[in-house]
Amino acid sequence: MLRTSRNLRNAAAALGVLLLSGTAAFAQDASGKLVIVTSFPKDMTTAFQQAYQKANPKVTVEILNRNTNAGVKYLQETASNNGVDLFWASAPDAFEVLKGAGLLQPYKPKVEGIPEKVGAYPVNDPEGMYAGFAASGYGIMWNSRYMKANDLPIPKEWADLTKPAYYDHVAISAPSRSGTTHLTIETILQGEGWEKGWRTNKEMAGNYRTITERSFGVPDGVNSGAFGVGIVIDFFALSSQASGFPVEFVYPTVTTIVPANVGVVKNAPNKAAAEGFVDFLLSPKGQEVLLEPAIRRLPVNPVTYEKAPAGYPNPFKDKSLGSQVNFDVNVSQARYNVVDALFDQLVTFQLDDLKAATQAIHKAEAALAKKPNDKAKALLGEARDLVAAMPVTAEQAADPQLAGAFTVERKSAKDAVPERQAQVEQKWAAFAKENYANARKKADEAAALAR
Template sequence: MQRTPILHLLAASLLLCWSAAQAGTVTVVTSFPKELTDAYKKGFEAANAGIKLEVLNKNTTAAIAYIKELSPGQRPDVMWASAPDAFEVLARDKLLTAAPEVKNPHVPAKIGNYPINDPQGLYYGQALAGYGMMWNTRYLQANKLPAPKEWSDLARPEYFGHVAISSPSRSGTTHLTVETMLQGEGWDKGWTQLLEIMGNCAAITDRSFGVPDGVNSGQYGIGMVIDFFGLAGKYSGFPVEFAYPSVTAVVPANIGLVTGGKNVDEAKKFIAYTLSKEGQQLLFDPKISRLPVLPYADLKVPAGYPDVQAVAKRAKVQFDSDLSESRYQVVVSLFDQMVTFRLKELQAATKAIHDAEQKLKAKPNPQAADLLKQARGFAYSPLVGQDNVKNEQFLELFRKNRRDVAVSKQLTGQEELWASKAKANYAKATELANQAAALTR
């Protein structure tokens, strides 16, 4: 007869142990690589006895979807990623909670004209980042290629097959790179330049890590990346260099407290740790190589490290995260339909255009020049124009929940239309370029 109370006591003890274990765990969802999260896990757990850090690695788009799908009390505690527009999405959906006590008062208010922390206090800048190009010096030397200086360089014929980028639908940092180019050049001109460069791409990788890994190993010559990928490769001893083009932006990588997380107090301690002097110093680890939000005067900075304030001053783009957030789904969807899923056709059109241009230089022909101009129009014009992307009704469709059957059907129809149009355009561009080349024989 004594067994029931004993079983109850044992069950209660197990429940208390489980609750204590849960209370001592901070769950962080992040797109950042293992080299970074491992360093912060080790440092934070050493500084906070009894608290564990659980890291869920997801690309930024998947992380947003994951947080949205879970009920309050089941969500991760912290969101940590590079894309400020991703945090705008979470803030809009009331999935972030202000935590003013985590802020480090030594962090400046702005980088250039861009606020480091969210003006509403819902998320905080934890590191700074710019966008540019990394290249393998041995690869370029072996292929007799000059180091690129501007995005426009990557559209030149000599770089055909030597460039790599990841898909913005799979990588928040790539989306920021693409959006920076679109904001810097304007929508129509930006897409034209982007498509010219994409035609020179050897690959569109599934994850952002695939690009720096490929450049570090010499699989690709040049990668379009966020700065820390290039700097980490360089400072880890790989034969790579990195440069910021003039059309770049410096914006914060952010961290925020998720509304409805399990362990609020412990989560706040982790966010505060990442913003502390100790947490900021970790960014200089060669495998991480990020730019801190704390002033360099407060830290031990490695020799030759980029001066982030100088980069911000000369950057031509004052990044507009509200604009980026408003058209986020349009940009990633359009990129996939025109580039990711149609890369072979775009490559073929670009190769035909390059070949025809080379022949036209050797043997000018007005008719061939006109055909070539038409070919470029088909290959490098965006399927959505500037006026469309300013249409709020059009943008709102892409913000709706795809789980709604009617919405999903409408979006799928739109994307299939883009895909078929892109395929037809690239085929027509290839045909016209081949006709132009034939006239120069």
């Protein structure tokens, strides 16, 4: 990662000169401290922070780094004595949560040339509570050297990662700890439907080497070759490529292109500086920052792509990107905490049992390929269905009473949570544990019949 850090330092220094002339007009009267809560990595925020401060020397930018869920909870908990000016993150549904709670205030950026939509998704909130400043898609990143060394096929679709060849070669971050991963999981659920989407997610999970606590742990692992394949937001792969790592990236058919956003917090102590920062992000020069090698985001101003390197993804030109999924932020918002809790209880905290069941299924499949057996085939189908089974339906997941049970964000299975939340989670965990054990048993029986 030394190369990435060096690129960022060089980028930050250059950006101060690059942006000074183009952004000095914004927030000319701003001064004092600008406090931003963000889920973006320090490497990215530092480049913008330094460039904005050079353009606005009377303003000192203070960055409070939180993952998306923690950032939302922080603003909720401190609302009565708010000291934050801006919320800056990828997940649009997180902004909907803040908007619904009345924790954002409207602002219309003083910038022209931004389209109404990126793909099928609105760039800005129709009510002006938050604005998109960059676009992002979700997909699969891999280390080319690792793939060659392990004789692995190149994946193109999510379903590819469910195949036996990828067992113990894939990684993802926990959606409860990463807003971008949550969007990936939710995109698959909306693109494939609740039942099929969870089947895909759980069958992929059976091949996971690890589940990282933070989203950047996945590209770090792919870059270093700790594992071969990672499920990531696109800019992780694009910035790694620009830094010289031997990685590639693909957008599966079932993906979505959504804006990363920024919103002024209600009762912001420094409203002038906050609004100036929003304009700064959307200015022509500010959009060019997104093209820097260590950042590599997709600008929301189509003109900026004229300065992008060859082969750079352009959702305004390539209409196929995200076209298969009409992402519904209201659906996502209604079941946000439920989806996170389901993933943790069925996957994150049950990964060893899920992997054991998956490995048994793979072995049975291999045995059946050599010696077909109708009874064994039926048992194998039952095993797969047990792994894919869900304890709640899509309708139940959107029930406010169920969603309301999840009031504490878990960092581990041992964290203390309210009784109602604990009861639901324990029920789901028991459901998964029993199903995975029975799936493994049926797969073993199928393999024995095929010997």
